[in-house]
Amino acid sequence: MKHTEASSEAGAALLRQIPAVDELLARAALRELAARLGRGDLSIVSVDVLENEIVAATETSVEPSLRAVVNATGVILHTNLGRAPLAPVAARRAAEIASRYSNLEYDLERGERGRRDAHTDRLFRRLLGAEMTLVVNNNAAAMFLALNTIAEGGEVVVSRGELIEIGGSFRIPDISAKSGAVLREVGTTNRTRISDFEAAINERTRALVRVHPSNFRIVGFTERPELREMVELARNHGLPLIEDLGSGCLVDLGPHGIEGEPLAGESLKAGVDVVTFSGDKLLGGPQAGVLTGSRPWLERIRKNPLFRALRVDKLTIAALEATVALYLGGDLRAIPALAMIQASKDEIAERAGRLAERLLARAGVSARLEDGESVIGGGSTPGSSLPPRLVSIRVEGLSAAELAARLRRSRPPVIARVERGEVLLDLRTVLGGEDELVSKAFEKIALECA
Ligand SMILES: *Cc1c(COP(=O)(O)O)cnc(C)c1O
Helix, strand or coil, X not given: CHHHHXXXXXXXXXXXXXXXXXXXXXXXXXXXXXXXXXXXHHCCCCHHHHHHHHHHHHHHHHCCCCCCCEECCCECCCHHHCCCCCCXXXXXXXXXXXXXXXXXXXXXXXXXXXXCCHHHHHHHHHHHCCCEEEEECCHHHHHHHHHHHHHCCCEEEEEHHHCCEECCCEEHHHHHHHHCCEEEEECCCCECCHHHHHHHCCCCEEEEEEECCCCCCCCCCCECCCHHHHHHHHHHCCCCEEEEEECCECCCCHHHCCCCCCEHHHHHHHCCCEEEEECCCCCCCCCCEEEEECHHHHHHHHHCHHHHHHECCHHHHHHHHHHHHHHHCCCHHHCHHHHHHHCCHHHHHHHHHHHHHHHHXXXXXXXXXXXXXXXXXXXXXXXXXXXXXXEEEECCCCCHHHHHHHHHCCCCCEECEEECCEEEEEHHHXXXXXXXXXXXXXXXXXXXXX
């Protein structure tokens, strides 16, 4: 009985909170609305609408802010959607290490303090033949740390054709300035020769820097020194060569339509002293910045107090180790970003066909299949795109923008592309098992519109 009394009291309290209609209409925003639309139009606020709004507002307020979404944009490494999804085995490793104690910095052989970088160092040695590897927060941190350690107070030489900006305000000139290195630009936007680098070397020079122009292409009348020329020039002057590879491509993706991505292993073999790349782009792992290369330079970088400030936590190490282990085992299909790149047009077309049938049968929504393009994204391979079949959708009575907005409000949110007044779904980036969620989202929208 107590319980009922309590809930009826709570009910009464809630009722007292409902404002009188006159009080509502007297408020500034509603007065302005009534003046604009006429008071009659305001009466469309029904109990149904209020009910839905209250449910939606309350659900949203208790939900986590960071949530899983369905990526139907076709952009595989979508920076706004979290770049590479982890392989399930990598996510499980991170969860296990997160919820238990670990030998993060403990040498199990000797029973004494160990190094947290030992875990990934071992794997990159096996995979890339690297003498030594360090992992920091992201590639921006990796470049900052390399430049700060090697070139603070001196100069670094970079080609004008490689002074890139990556989305999210990573700019080579700004990173270099903050690291305390003076940037010496050589060559021109489209053509830089090895002799331009050579002419810029002076007693203040601390390093030569090469940057992968990952998110744009300069085509036409262009020239860029060969990597081997850069290595030779650096050697002859007793300088280190630092290379920012951007994407961290570890295997040749040429057979899967990704041409011209430089491989980290090739740079090391060519003799680059410090190679940096991201963990969550083409590598397909967690957000991280990998610094790999020759031991003397990496040991210096490790001694920089900023390394302590930029180091990664055990979750990242666990996920990265598990991801790199998949490369070592040759199990590339287990890495979602690589599986998406490798998915054939036929596979995607078949899924698109099945989704279109389901949408018609269950939601009464008619979808059209058309050809289109997926892109890699994340500042990778601007020249390449992958061919998918797209599902193009119209829902009676909804504009493309309104339909896309409703998809974003679905649970889980579905992020689609809107192009030329159409909502397009690209299943290349929709994970296995999520097609059903997309279908459910449409069923709900169709019900709301009925
Ligand atoms: C993406 C990218 C970066 C930045 O990497 P983050 O891991 O996002 O910090 C730096 N340089 C190049 C060439 C890139 O492509």
